[in-house]
Amino acid sequence: MDAIVWDMDGTLVDSEPIWSIATFELAEHLGAPLTAEKRQETIGGSFSNTFRVCATNASVTPTRELEQTWYAWMVDRMGQLFAEHLHVDDGIVRLLDSIHRAGIPMAVATNTPRVLAQPALDALGEELFATTICGDEVAHGKPAPDMYLEAVTRLGATAADTLVFEDSTTGMAAAVAAGCTVIGLPADEHTTVADGVTTIGQLTGTPPQGNAVLAASSLDEITDWFTRLRGARG
Template sequence: MDGTLVDSEKLWDIALHEMAKHLGGELTLETRLRMVGTNTAVTLELMYAELRLELTPEAYAEADAWLGDRMAELFTDELPWRPGALDALRTARDAGVPTALVTSTVRELTELALDSIGREFFDVSVCGDEVDGHNKPHPEPYLRAARLLGVDPTRCVAVEDSPTGVSAAVAAGCTVLVVPNELPVEPGERRVFRDSLIGFTLPMS
């Protein structure tokens, strides 16, 4: 979702840089890029390591709540679409293709995003706090989505923008339509590259 369908990584940029200042430090570009495609737990681990702070359970709970509240504020406004993403969703829906939203974002924020994106485009959704800690790059998010859809993951196409997401989808057995955004993605097995989703058709060309 983030960076694939909507350009919400820029909203995460705002919140994460604000959080670093709130904690008394600065977030470097290198560490911020390492956060792309990960879940909240990994993001906070990277943040606290960057700032040389101890991430105690109490600190984690406070930081998690702070970040969730700030992102909820930012997600309240209409989210900016990635080029061609809305038309791609409409194309898939019009073709009757079963569709899942698979994201590392937690359910609470995903529900806010779906209010903007349109939940009617998805048959099911899998969020970062629903996979028992087996977040991307682990294949479980995509395997869970395939189970919920009742389909074989090897017959699925995942749309991803980051190395972490691509690794998860490939490990699950999916073919991946890679549309890089913040980070470059290396060529590899079961990967088809496009510059954007503009002109997306079924079957993929």
């Protein structure tokens, strides 16, 4: 295992419920509530994708000008919600620290723009990561592979020997397209697992529990998972 690349929202921090609040509010402001199924279409995607889904749902033409206006609103609203509700599991921090002390380089690759991602990165301990890449820092966000290809390059690793943890269908697809070894952390049975991904539940024999299983894991367990997956890939 050359390196580990982590998604952030829903993987290292349980922030998807916070994003849900803001996304449902955005949809209401645009004129029509989102269904749970429509909300699924926004998970793991860029703000542009979220805005397009919400605007189209409300029969509003998603122009660039409107997107910029509502992006400013989202930045402000998410800042408020993160300040009130963001929580980082102590188990996740301990796991990251143990990997860092073992000398395994790590990166974060998140579709979240830097201005919104920074509070969570600070809470996790950004110094633990060799690099962090945010959605507004690459030409194409997930599900394009750009972010993971850039992370592998910055870490000086090879894609197949880089382990990725992802919770969303979009993110899993991006990591697979980059050629990485991918472990999925679907929040529940309704999350579509991308082809080429093994879930943490399959590796541990536990039901889907998002990042809860990860928070209780150790570096030795992660190394074992990677070895099993790479052996299966040949």
